[in-house]
Amino acid sequence: MRPEKISTDDSLSIDVVIHALDTLQEDFDSVMLLQPTSPFRSVSDIDDAIKLLFEADSVISVEAVGGKHPARMKFVDTDGYLVDPSFAEDVENMPRQQLSPLYIRSGAIYLTKVDSIRQRTFKGSKSKALIMPSSRSINIDSEFDLQIARALLAGGLL
Numbered sequence: 001m002r003p004e005k006i007s008t009d010d011s012l013s014i015d016v017v018i019h020a021l022d023t024l025q026e027d028f029d030s031v032m033l034l035q036p037t038s039p040f041r042s043v044s045d046i047d048d049a050i051k052l053l054f055e056a057d058s059v060i061s062v063e064a065v066g067g068k069h070p071a072r073m074k075f076v077d078t079d080g081y082l083v084d085p086s087f088a089e090d091v092e093n094m095p096r097q098q099l100s101p102l103y104i105r106s107g108a109i110y111l112t113k114v115d116s117i118r119q120r121t122f123k124g125s126k127s128k129a130l131i132m133p134s135s136r137s138i139n140i141d142s143e144f145d146l147q148i149a150r151a152l153l154a155g156g157l158l
Contacts, residue, residue: 002016002036003019007082013035013110014120017033018117018118028114029113029114030114031112031115032046032049032093032109032110033109033111033112035107035108035139037140038108038138038139039135039140040108040138041061041108042136044107045061045130045132045136046109049061050111052111056126056128057067057112057124057126057127058110058111058112058113058122058123058128059110059112059129060105060109060111060128061106061107061110061130061131061132062106062129062131063103063104063106063131063132064102064103064131064133065102065103069083069085069096069099072096072100073085073095095111106132106139107137107139134158135157136144138152138158
């Protein structure tokens with residue numbers, strides 16, 4: 001059973017995994033974290049992650065950021081004015097198709113060597129990307145996310 005101090009809404013997954021490793025007292029090479037908030041990963045996604053681990057010390061699932069590219073993001077200053085982040089200033093008017101593709105962690109799969117976990121990170125020094133489609137990268141963290149997932153399932157889109 002998980003201790004109360006790592007069973008709260010703001011508990012870190014890394015603490016839970018380290019606790020599990022310490023409790024099981026087995027000699028594991030790696031750990032795969034499959035978060036329940038990402039239920040649409042497939043068996044082939046898991047298999048692909050395992051294959052990638054032979055080339056790396058960790059594998060993390062990611063999805064393309066698509067139209068929400070960071071180069072399009074803004075800060076809002078204390079007076080309510082939009083301010084471009086320094087990394088976005090040179091690409092303000094660039095068509096999205098010309099922006100370098102960027103990816104964001106999807107939360108569906110973290111596969112990491114135990115040595116990295118013991119250093120309190122899921123992302124090792126040589127981490128491979130498991131690029132997944134957005135349809136399998138849905139992360140359910142709110143009631144709204146849950147309603148979207150239910151609608152996609154009901155519509156046969158997942």
